[in-house]
Amino acid sequence: MKAEIYVTCKQGILDPEGNAVRKALNSIGFDAVGSVRFGKYIEMEFADVDKAEAEKLTEEACRKLLANQNTETYRFEIVD
Amino acid sequence: MRIAVIVFPGSNCDHDAYSVLKGIRQIEVHFVWHKETDLSRYEGIVIPGGFSYGDYLRPGSIAKFSPIMTSIIEKAKNGFPVLGICNGFQVLVESGLLPGALITNKKLKFSSRPVALIAQTTDSIFTRNLKKGEKLVMPIAHRQGNFTADEDTLKAIRDDDRIVFTYGHEFGGNPNGSALDIAGILNKKRNVLGMMPHPERAADPLLGSTDGLKIFESLAGIT
Numbered sequence: 461m462k463a464e465i466y467v468t469c470k471q472g473i474l475d476p477e478g479n480a481v482r483k484a485l486n487s488i489g490f491d492a493v494g495s496v497r498f499g500k501y502i503e504m505e506f507a508d509v510d511k512a513e514a515e516k517l518t519e520e521a522c523r524k525l526l527a528n529q530n531t532e533t534y535r536f537e538i539v540d
Numbered sequence: 541m542r543i544a545v546i547v548f549p550g551s552n553c554d555h556d557a558y559s560v561l562k563g564i565r566q567i568e569v570h571f572v573w574h575k576e577t578d579l580s581r582y583e584g585i586v587i588p589g590g591f592s593y594g595d596y597l598r599p600g601s602i603a604k605f606s607p608i609m610t611s612i613i614e615k616a617k618n619g620f621p622v623l624g625i626c627n628g629f630q631v632l633v634e635s636g637l638l639p640g641a642l643i644t645n646k647k648l649k650f651s652s653r654p655v656a657l658i659a660q661t662t663d664s665i666f667t668r669n670l671k672k673g674e675k676l677v678m679p680i681a682h683r684q685g686n687f688t689a690d691e692d693t694l695k696a697i698r699d700d701d702r703i704v705f706t707y708g709h710e711f712g713g714n715p716n717g718s719a720l721d722i723a724g725i726l727n728k729k730r731n732v733l734g735m736m737p738h739p740e741r742a743a744d745p746l747l748g749s750t751d752g753l754k755i756f757e758s759l760a761g762i763t
Binding site: 473474476477480525526528530531 | 597598601602605633634639640641643644645646647648686688689690717
């Protein structure tokens with residue numbers, strides 16, 4: 461059982477990395493790119509828990525540590 | 541006044557802070573390792589700069605779960621002064637003792653240079669020796685010092701006179717894109733100060749400025 465977690469900058473929060481990469485993309489011809497948001501991808505493996513428990517633990521881990529809720533949002537998927 | 545300088549794995553301004561505090565006769569200073577849990581003998585706490593836990597995940601995010609943090613939060617709640625410098629400020633926002641967040645500098649660069657700070661309030665134990673509007677020159681050295689908070693929070697800290705320092709226009713002005721040019725803020729009770737610049741690196745004439753010493757002398761009650 462594994463959690464695949466995405467942590468990204470909240471909408472409305474300045475994302476300096478995303479902005480720099482968007483400008484770079486625009487400058488090399490990717491004119492259609494309007495916005496780039498940066499974030500983190502985290503994999504967390506579980507031993508001996510069912511899916512419901514894994515979801516509960518991942519939610520708690522995101523809230524307590526993996527995301528700063530002042531500036532970031534998170535979403536995740538539990539996969540086998 | 542007995543002061544604890546907290547040491548995390550990766551702290552690197554702990555000795556600078558210790559050395560400055562040691563030079564003040566009214567202060568007795570000790571290092572306290574982050575695995576300790578008892579701060580009952582201390583009347584003030586300094587969380588120094590550095591890269592606690594290598595800044596992994598987000599600066600300050602792992603340090604906030606160190607055993608010592610429970611006692612620091614308790615000290616703060618009981619009104620004892622807590623000063624977080626640079627990474628210490630990042631630990632204070634991550635732990636919720638101060639509002640907002642410190643995100644990557646607007647220009648994406650680690651910025652290490654002097655700044656001019658403007659003292660915006662003298663209503664705190666850390667700034668009672670300063671004059672409102674007084675300029676202090678000291679260095680910054682960080683990549684995540686861009687203070688960000690939602691509009692309501694910014695309004696609250698401004699209305700409550702909790703913005704302690706802002707960046708002046710000298711040396712190129714606001715170095716990181718901080719909202720309202722904020723360099724340091726207080727909590728509601730005014731006993732917890734977080735600031736990105738390094739007063740401990742500006743407390744000896746050999747280092748070019750002694751402006752930082754004024755903050756430590758305020759803390760010590762030297763008039």
